[in-house]
Amino acid sequence: MQEVLKRFILFLVNVQSLTMEQYKNGSKVGIWNDCYENQYFGGGLYDEQGIKTGRWVDLNVQFNCNYEVTYNGVYKNGLKVGQWNVFFNKEQICQGSYDQYGLKTGKWIDIFDAFNEYNGNQFSREYLVTYNGEYKNGQKFGKWGINYRQQNKTWEQIGGGFYDDDGLKNCKWMDLENSFQYVNIVTYSGEYKNGNKIGRWNVYQNGEPKNEVIQYEQ
Template sequence: MIPLDSQLPKIGTKDLEVKKWDQFNVKLVQTTIQIIFTEDNYIKYVQDGVILRMEQVIDTQKEPELLTNMEQIKHFQQQGKYGNNKKKIGKWITSWQGTVLNKIGGYYEDGLKQGLWNQIIKNFWSLAQVYESGEYFNDFKRGKWKFIYKNQIIGGGSYNEQGQRNGKWIELSEGFYNYSQITYKGEYKNGKKVGNWDIFWQKDFGDKLYQQIGGGSYDNQVDGDSIKIGKWTEFCDDFHSYLFGSKQVTYNGEYKNGKKIGIWMEIDRNIEVKEIQYDN
């Protein structure tokens, strides 16, 4: 989910890039749909003239969030009550494909998330049914949060009073799913990655041990985001062990000021090694 850009017109149509599962190429791919904002405060998700989803914005003072995963657009729903001021109140629950997800949800006070919440992750879909659990205070995450996958804690860390990740963390890759269980382990300082970060991967064949497949270091920029520096080993975007078409490619090389430089080695863990030249 992404917040609705406050620059967008309240009425009109906008293209939106969303992700959908491409089973032939075994990866999530981008596709374009249209978002229509109506005069009566409805948001319509449309593709090729077909309405995929339509929802009404009740609290017009708070920017709604747009769904950017095709399965979420079709199958994700939240139910609860609004107060007289049109803000969410009380307990809200979550359903997927028409079935209520037990123990998933939490409480609102005057439109703000408060207290203990269990919620789906941003990139939740049928092959990535991961939840996150922790505490909200006035709509900001605080304290310890954890990622839960197949009833097991597989990561997490802590948020500071400003709602920023802080201290030791194990976070999930953006494309985490059943056949690409990749996690990152390292440290945050006031919302920025610092020092060494390691990349781990686990095959989903009953093996509970994660093996390290990469990593590198971040430089904490004072007036900007953290940037990658020095030697790094990274994985390809569609790294997976899906059935018989597994793809397990990593890249070894160097970063300077957040940019790849010099010669990088493309390593297929099952086949061959290639060289890739980057200009500064």
């Protein structure tokens, strides 16, 4: 948690909003441009009430020179609407749509931010993890896959499973360890019931079974 806070503070220090800055009654108004180390990467328009409107390019909270992640799309009354695209070092890697209420809907490809967090930003330029699946009323449902790409190689699925209509994991899953490292892919295979792990879970490292089993209550 301290490491996450540290990186957030560094983000605030390094990202400056430049040119045409305006405040009105303490709120941002007009065009604001977001820059990192004096280079323009994003920005957009605030209306007279200080609410984001129109087309925007948002910077990821962990944005840095090795992890140039931006979100490109449209705001309406401060809510993300329509299709949004996610770019990683100028390459589009993720996308999906928001409904009129600002909730994710339909098919999505989400970026796995925890990967960058735990790898100290050192190799994020060459390694990526995404979650692929579908949203309904802002909740994940149905089949989801966890995909991994090393450098410029093809994507490979390393995990995934099913969400029920309440957005809870159910049935068979292959989970990715949160402290994922590009040289040490640890996954867990087992079963969920109503969002809780149950029974025997097997542990794998780089696709090979480890001599380790985790047992949960049924």
